[in-house]
Amino acid sequence: MYELGSCYRVGVATIASLMFCSCLAPRVDNRPGRATTYEDPGEQGAVVGIGIDAQDLVAMTDQMMVDMLANPHLSNPGRPPRVIVDSIYFKNESSSRMNLNLITDRLRIQLGRAAAGRMVFVGRELAPMIEHERDLKRQGIVDAGSKPGTTAPAGGDYRLAGRITSLDSVRAESGVTSRYHQIIFEMVDLETGVIVWGGSYEFKKSGRDDVIYR
């Protein structure tokens, strides 16, 4: 056994007091964490799973948009057809969680901006709003507005229908999951029922991750 020097005793006392103080200090998670960053929605982001991600949605709607603009039934500057693009007849039968309005809203807006009069859009989802305003005008509660009235709201010539389906497979020993998505879009003639245009977007992803889609 050897005798402890005075400096050594002071050091031990200091360390002991610091340890005691740390027990009294409030428990705060003071780690820096990861700063929030903006990401390009058209590129693969920091969190990618086997479901439908933002870059899939962007690529899918852009592809359908340019394809529709190349179809003479839907793109006619001389006599622009009236099209209805919404999610009412768009179904998700896949195992991926998805708000279908993400697809149809982006498609409608991008088409509307790019079409430049080659097709016109009917807001059928907003029919209650239009009916209410027309009633106010006909009852004389409000004036007729700055445009001449019509006998009825615009009818549509073509309407979007679509479906998302998927096929899953899982390797039990490793937990790797593979999911194939097929998204189909169709424009249907609202008088005859003829499908005048169809497009499909498919992709397959595999991985072993714990990504949650909401």
Next chain:
Amino acid sequence: MIVLVYLLLLAFAGCTPQALLGGGVPSQRTENQGSLTNRLNTVTIVDNALLGGPGKLDRVSVESSSSHRTPTGTLEVWAVLRNMTDYPMQIEGRTQFFDRDQVPLAAPTSWTRVHLPANSTATYRGLSTHADEVGYYTVEIREGR
């Protein structure tokens, strides 16, 4: 020993945590692309990972490319690509369209994924949203992410 430890610390400090940022390796421009006029109506590989470098073949080659008008007047561009390796590969392509004065028309198209089987070919296609206004195009190709 202290010098070795110091050098090791410097080496680790130089590692950039790119994985934290997500996504793949940033693409790099190929050298000597020249002005826009030289690149109009061409296909450019913008990812050095697809290029072979001095004395080596490129991993992807452009066999042919062209364009034509659709029935509505929009421009369809295509490029036939060949995978020069023995492994399947994914590439992405996008197209920027210009009017007849070489002014860009809208943003470039979204990156479109094309699967290239080993030692085989596949076709990238791009469509414009504008019709008769389109005069020129450029296609960019990179490795799929």
